[in-house]
Amino acid sequence: MNEFDEKKFDEIWESTMSVLTPREMEKIRGGIWHKVEKHRKALKFRAVFVTTAIIIIAVIIAIDPFSSGNNIDQNDFFVFSEKDYWQQLEKIPEDEIIYEVIDTDIDSIANVMIYESDIESAISTLSNDEQEELLVALADEI
Amino acid sequence: MEAKKENWRHDLESEIIQKAQDGDTEAFENLMTAHQTQIFQLAYRMLDNRDDALDVVQEAFYRAWRSLKKFRGESSFRLWVETIATRLCISKYRKKRVFIGIEEIIGLGSKPNWDDEIDADKYRKAIASALKRLTARERMAFVLRMEEKYSTEEVAKVMNISKGTVKTLLHRAKEKMKKFLRTNLLDEFGSIKNE
Known part of the structure; x- marks a missing residue:
């Protein structure tokens, strides 16, 4: 080798x-x-x-956006669809929503209440005599 | 006289390392300049590709710079950077070897013919081809011994393995190298057929 x-x-x-x-x-x-x-x-x-x-x-x-001082439930911020939104909104008392949106000004609240009221359906619940009385009273006011 | 010179060099390097640890970039550049050629030669022998070797040198010094504050001077600065470079080389070589294996399977590079090459090229290619036959750890141990003239203990330290393992790796590497060179550099090392 x-x-x-x-x-x-x-x-x-x-x-x-x-x-x-x-x-x-x-x-x-x-x-x-x-x-x-x-x-x-x-x-x-x-x-x-x-x-x-x-x-x-x-x-x-x-x-602290999620603090307990807020009257509207924090879960309301996490709705994902329009349907969910309205369902969540329905659960909240009307006065709370008005308070959150309009604040505490009494005239503003009254305006919103009048605007949101369904006057036609309210009148339809009255009898003919009551409707006539109401019209007379309104005419006197004007 | 030689020992005195070595001590002086060691003290000077310690001083430069201290400056570099304090954030002196010029001092770190001095360390780089002093050792980059050796680290490059090591990486080049290991990877057989200049760009890969340059990448390893860059990365090794960059990692050294990042952990410079942890360097306690228990070994020389060069040995420390070589330890980092060694790990990078082994990892890179293992990836490359997959392709070398494929080349061998499909027959490329199986029958080298360097007859028309000038001696320097012939030898370079022969050594590179012989080194390709080694596993990553065999090659690293062999290159550290040949390139740096390191003792078994120093090789063990750089590679973070036992001295016994280094001896085994070196023995296997030498046998593989000899076998390949005897077969392929007939004029210089004779034929294996003569065995």
Whole structure:
């Protein structure tokens, strides 16, 4: 068996060693600092993101939109269809809705009540005599 | 005299590392300049592709920069970066080897013919082809020994494996290399048929 020429192998190995060109050195240098810069930007972005999130959470806690002081149930804010909306709305007493929409001004409430009332159907429940009496009273008022 | 020189070099490097740890980018660039060629040679032998090797060098130094504050100086800076580069190389080589395996199955690169090449190219291709026969860990151990002249203990440290495993890997790697070179570089290493 031939002896493997280790010395020859070492020589070949040494002769085939690769050397970095100045351009490649510059590429390595540039690449590293580019990555470093990217990392710094990512850290900054993360810091800004976390700060913003903290501020938003703080504002939400301060405003407390779901607090128990609100008369309308918080579930009302999470209806998904128009049908659901009206079903939810029906469950809330009328005076509460008026209070939420119009506030406490008595004239505004009265106007809304009159506007929302079905006068025709209310009159139809009266007898002929009562209707006549009502008309006479209105004529006197005018 | 040589030991004194080595101590002085070590002290100087410790000083530069300290500056780099304090955020001195120029100091870090000095460390890079001092060691990038060795790291590149290691990566190039491992991956046999200049671009891949450059990527590994970049990534290894970038990771070193990121965890520089954790570097306690228990080993040399170069050994530390080489440990990072070694892991990157092994992972990259394993991915590449899948394709090498496919090439071999379909017959590409199975019968090298370097007769018309000039010696330098012939040897480079022969070494590269022989290295392809090794597994990732065999190749890494072999390259660390040949390129860096590391002892078994140092190879074990860089690769984070036992000395016994390093010995086994080196033995297997050498046998595979010899077998391939005897068959393919007849003038230099003789034919395996003579065995």
